[in-house]
Amino acid sequence: MTEQSLSENGKFAIETRSMNVYYGSFRAVENIDVKIKPRQITALIGPSGCGKSTVLRAFNRMNDLISTSRLEGEVLFHGQNIYAPDVDPVEVRRRIGIVFQKPNPFPKSIYDNTAWGAKINGFKGDMDALVERSLRQAALWDEVRDKLDQSGLSLSGGQQQRLCIARTIAVKPEIILMDEPASALDPIATLRIEELIQELKRD
C-alpha cells in the first residue's frame, strides 16, 4: 500500500479510529487504529484473508459498493471523517485513488482509458498533455506512444496494470491505494511497478 500526499492540515494523511468492517453479520476487521503519514510509502502486510484489502478499500469507501458491508468507527482523511453523513463518496474517491489487484482497464482505447477519469471530473486543460504526462509517470509512454488508439485490453498484464496506474494518476489524487498491484504479474513487471511506486513518492 502506497501513500503520497500533498500535506495539508493534520499530521496524518489517514487515521482510523477503532474501525470495524462487517460483511452482513461477519466482522471482517476488528478495531483497527492506524496512522499513515503523508508523502510516504506505507505497506500493509499479512496472511491471505486477514483483511488487508478490506482495510484498504475502507479508505476510499469502495466497500460501499458491497451492499452488505457496514463500517463502525472513524476514518479520518486529513482530520475529517470520510464516513460522516455530509461527505460525498464520489469526492472521497476522486481524492483517494485506487489501483486494484487484477489489472482492469476499460474496454476502450489506451488514450480514453487514461483520459476518461479526467474527463468526468471536469478537467479543463490540455487533455493530450495530461495523457502523455500520466503515461510517462506510469513509465508506459514509450511502449504505447504509437498505439494510443488501440484497446487497453491489447496490452500485456504488466502494461495493463501500469495503464491502470496512469489512469489513477491522471485524476491527480492525493493518495493512491494499491491492492497488491503486482500479484498477478511476473517478476520483471513487478520490478517495474515497484520502481514506479518509488518515483511516484518523489512527486
Next chain:
Amino acid sequence: MSRNNTLDDDHYPHGKDFKAQITRRRRIGKVWRFIFYAATILAIIVLAVLLINVINQSFGLAAIQNEIPPDELVRDYQTGRMLSADNVVSSEDDQALAQSIGSLDNATGFFGYAFYRNNADTLHVLSVDGVTPTAETVQNGEYSLARPLYIYTSADIMTEKPQVAAFVNYYLDHAPEAVDTIGYFPAAPGDMEASRERVAEAQGAVAPDRINPGDYSGRIVATGSSTVYPITAAIAEGFKAEGFQDTIEVVSTGTSGGFNLFCVEGATGIDIINASRPISQLESEACKANDRQLIEIPIGMDALAIVVNSNNNFVTEISREELSQLFTSATSWADVNPDWPKAGILRYIPGQFNGTLDFFIDEVFIAELKDLPYESLVDILSANISTGLGRRFEQEQLFFEERLVFEDPVIFNELCAGEDPPEACLLPARDTENVLQLVRERVVVPVVVESWFLIDSILNRSEIILEAQAKYPGSEVEFYKWITPEFLKSPQSSQPELAGVRTAILGTLWVILITIAFAFPVGVGAAIYLEEYANGEKWYNQIIQTNINNLAGVPSIIYGMLGLAVFVRALEPITSGAIFGLVDDATTANGRTILSAGLTLGLLILPIVIISAQEAVRAVPNSLRQASYGLGATRWQTIWHHVLPNALPGILTGAIISMSRAIGETAPLVVIGASTFITADPTGPFSKFTVLPIQIFQWTTRPQGAFHNIAAAAIIALLILLLILNATAVIIRNRTSKRMV
C-alpha cells in the same frame, strides 16, 4: 478423511484396468455425443421439411381459366374493327365476294387462293410485303399469308391397322394433285419426301410402290380441320374408287377439336387428324402422357389472296401495315398511301364465322394483348367493362390527357373544381403497363381453377396436364410462381391471383416499430433499475423480479385480453387517435389500431427484454464498475459509460429474439381485433391494420386451393422479412460492439 481403508495403496487402476477405465469413460461420452448429434439432425430435418413444404406450395403448375382468353379478346377486337369499317360487306360465300370485287372498280377483299384462281379474269392479286403468292413463294414461306396443312397419325395405329398405313401412303402419292384441284398449293417436294421417310420408318417397312386399295379392309376415321377436310375427302373418294371396300369416315371438327379428341380425351377409333396448324406443345404433351406419339405429315399449303378489281391500276403490292389500315380505319385509298387516289374503299371480306377471317387477322394484326398500342387497350377496356367502373378508373387516373373515355367532361371539370377533387385531376395519364394490367384484371380475369404442388408438378407433369385438360377444357396449364414481386406489392384482394401482402407487410412493420419503441426503452430501463439501483434483498424488489420472471411465461392470448381491455376499450380515446383529432370519421373510429397492437405486443415481450437485459447487465464485470467508481465516477456515469455499452450486445440480442417473437405473434392480435380483410395501407399509429401472421391464418382457412398457395407464399414473405429485420439488428449490434475496441 473418514474413509477407513488405508491410503498406502493408491487405489487407482493401473495398466490394462486403467486403459479399460478410460475406454469406459469415453464410451459414455460417445453415447451422449450421439444423442446430441441425433437431436441436432432432427431439428435440422424438421426445419428443412417445413421449408420444403412451404416452397412446395409456393410454386407449381396451375390450371388457369380466363374469363375471356387474351388472344380471343384481341381477335374479337380486331374483328370488330374490320366489321365496323366503312363500306364493308362480309359474306360466308367466298364466290360471291369474288364476283362483287370483280364488278366494282374500287373494291378490295381477300379469300382462299382457290377463289382467286377461279376468277382470275376479273381480279388482280396483290403481292404482300413484296411477295406475290405463287406455288414457290408459298412453299418456301416467303409469302406470309400462307399456312401449312397437315395430317397426323401414329406409328401404333399404322401397325395395328394396315388399311390406315395404306391410306396414308396413298394420301402422300395423291396429295399434290388433290390439293391443286381444290385450289391450295402443294407442299414443298422436300417436305413430301421427308414425310414419306417418316411414315416408312414408323411402319418399319418401305411402302410398296403401288398400293392397291382393294387389298385392304377395315374402317378408317379422319377428323379435324375444316380446311383440310376437302383434301382428305377427295383422297378418300379416290381410295374407294380404286377398290377399297370399307367405309372411310371424314369429319370436320376444327383442328383443335381433332387434337383434343385424340390427345386429351384419348378417344379411340380415330386414325387420322386433319390439321391446319402444327400441334401445340400442350397437345403434344397430352398425347405423350396418353402414350400416343404422333407423326406429322405435311400435305399442302393454304394461302390467302388479297385481291382488287382487275381495272385497279394503281396498286399491285401492299405491306401488312397498309393492309391493316386498308381493312379498318382508312376510308379512301389515299388514306392508306398518299400516292393512291382519293376514291373510297369498298371492302368485301369473309364472314366472322369463317376461319379465313381469323387467319387473316392472326397474320395481319397484332395478336398479343401485350403488343397492342395504348389506344387499342383503352378501347378493349371500355368495350368490356361497365361505365360505372370505367368512371371510377378514370377518376383515379385519366386515360388520356386530352379527352375523357367514360366521364362526362362537364361533371369531371366540376369535380376537379370541387372541394375534394379526385386524384385524376392532378396525376398524369395512365401508361400502357397500367392499362394492360387493368385489362388483365378486369376483362381477361385469369382464375386459377386448380393448382398443384411443386414436387408433384415436376414428377407428374404430363399427368397433371392431361388431368387439367380433361377437367377444365380451355384452361391453360402453366408453371405458376405464387411469390412474385407483384405479390409483395399488391394489396389484399378477394381473388387469390391478384391478392398480395403489401398491406400486411406494412402493418407488421408499423406494429413492430411501435412494439420496439415501447418495449426497448422501458425494458432496458427496468433492467438497469433492477440490477444497478434496486436492493435485491428488499422484499418488494424480489416480488417485482419474481413477477417479471413469471410474466415471461404467460400465454400470449392473455396479453391479447389485456390489450383488448386496456388499450382497445379503456384507452380508446388515445389509441383511436380521437383525442389528438387525428380521426377522419369519429363514428367508425375505435381502438383496434396499430398503436393498440404495438403496445400489446410491447407488453408481451417486455418481460423477455427485461430479463435478457438484466442478464447482460449482470454479465458486465464488477471490476469495470470498481475501476469507474475508483476514479471518482458517479453511479450514473458508471452505468452510462461502462455498464450500458458493455451490456449493449447482450441487450440487443434479447431485443432481437423478442422482436422475432412479436413478428410471429397471432393470437393476441386476433383478440384485440386486427382486420382480416383490409386493402388500405396503414398510414400511421392510428390506422386499422392487419399483419402477416393474421393474413396467413386468414388465407389458410379459405376453402379454395389457390388461397393456400398464397398463404405459403406469405409465409415465405414473413420468413424473409424476419431475416431482413434480424440481419439489420445483428449488423447494428456488431457495429456497436466493435466501436468499443
